[in-house]
Amino acid sequence: SYxxxxxxxxSVAPGKTAxxxxxxxxxxxxxxxxxxxxxxxxxxxxxxYDSDRPSGIxxxxxxSNSGNTATLTISRVEAGDEADYYCQxxxxxxxxxxxxxxxxxxxx
Amino acid sequence: xxQLVESGGGLVKPGGSLRLSCAASGFTxxxxxxxxxxxxxxxxxxxxxxxxxxxSYIYYADSVKGRFTISRDNAKNSLYLQMNSLRAExxxxxxxxxxxxxxxxxxFDPWGQGTLVTVSS
Numbered sequence: 001s002y003x004x005x006x007x008x009x010x011s012v013a014p015g016k017t018a019x020x021x022x023x024x025x026x027x028x029x030x031x032x033x034x035x036x037x038x039x040x041x042x043x044x045x046x047x048x049y050d051s052d053r054p055s056g057i058x059x060x061x062x063x064s065n066s067g068n069t070a071t072l073t074i075s076r077v078e079a080g081d082e083a084d085y086y087c088q089x090x091x092x093x094x095x096x097x098x099x100x101x102x103x104x105x106x107x108x
Numbered sequence: 109x110x111q112l113v114e115s116g117g118g119l120v121k122p123g124g125s126l127r128l129s130c131a132a133s134g135f136t137x138x139x140x141x142x143x144x145x146x147x148x149x150x151x152x153x154x155x156x157x158x159x160x161x162x163x164s165y166i167y168y169a170d171s172v173k174g175r176f177t178i179s180r181d182n183a184k185n186s187l188y189l190q191m192n193s194l195r196a197e198x199x200x201x202x203x204x205x206x207x208x209x210x211x212x213x214x215x216f217d218p219w220g221q222g223t224l225v226t227v228s229s
Contacts, residue, residue: 001170033215035153042203043145043153045217054217086153090213095167097143097155097213 002091004100011106012077020103022070022087030089032070034063037102038083046085047072074105082107110134110218112204117223124194124227130187130204130220138162138182141207143216144189146200146225156202157189158213165211172198194227201225 005023012018022032034047045054047063050070060075074081087100116128130142144156157178158167166178177190187204201224205216 031214035216037153042219042221043205043216044219045215048215048217084152088153088155088215092212095212096169097158097167099145099153099155102152 001094001096002089002098004087004089004098006085006087006100006103008101009104009106011108012074013108014077014079016077018074018077018081018105020072020074020085020087020105022072022100023068024070024089024098025068027068027070027089028066030065030091032063032065033088034072035086035088036081036083037086043086077105077107079107081105110206112206112218112220114202114204114220114223117202117225119226119228120194121229122195122227125190125192126194126225128189128191128202128204128223128225132185132187132204132206135206137180137185139209141165141210141213142178142180142187143205143207143213144178144187145203145205145216145219146198147203147222148197148200151200154200155213158207159187160211161209167213191225194225196227199225199227 035043037043050065051063143158175193201222203222204220
C-alpha cells in the first residue's frame, strides 16, 4: 500500500520559515492535502490540491509538490503555528486514503 | 456555519458493537461525500471510511473492512458508523469530516470535534 513519510519533528525560530516534507513514491502525480492539528483540537485543512489555501488560512501557508516530495512551507512562523501537521492523499490504485505519520512543529 | 457533531462514543468490551452518529448542519448535506477518521491516543490520524453523496461509492480502510459499516441518511442530514467485533486497537477519537462532491475522497473540511471510543474489558 502507498506510504507517506514525514519527519517526526521540525523546529524553527519565530519569524523564520518552516518546511515540512511529505515523501511518497511519485507523489507529484497525486494531489496532496495538509492539515494542522493543535493539542486537544480537531484537525484543520490548511492546504488542498498541493498548493491551494482554504478561506481563512493565512498566506504564510503555502504548498508544493513534485517528484517524490511534497512540501508545506510556513513563512514568518508565529508561536500560534506550533502544532502537528499531516499530509494526506487519495491512492486511486488501492482506493484508500493515506495520511502521513505527522510532523510536530516546535516554535523555539 | 458548517457544523458536524459526533455522538455515540463510549466504553465497550472487546467483541462488542457501537454505532456512531454525526449530525450535520449549515450546508447541503446531500451534496457532499462524508468521512470517518480516527486518532488513537497519542497517535496520528488514520482514515476509516468514506461514503459518496448518494451512497453509491463506499470505501474502507483495510483495518476495519468487514467489521465496520458506513451509511448516511440525507433526509436526516446524518452520517453513521456501525462498528462490530471491536478490538482494543479500535480505541480512538473518531472524527466525522466533510468531503467534496464526487465519487472518491479528496480533502476533508471541516471536521467535527470527535467522539471517544474505548474498547476495554
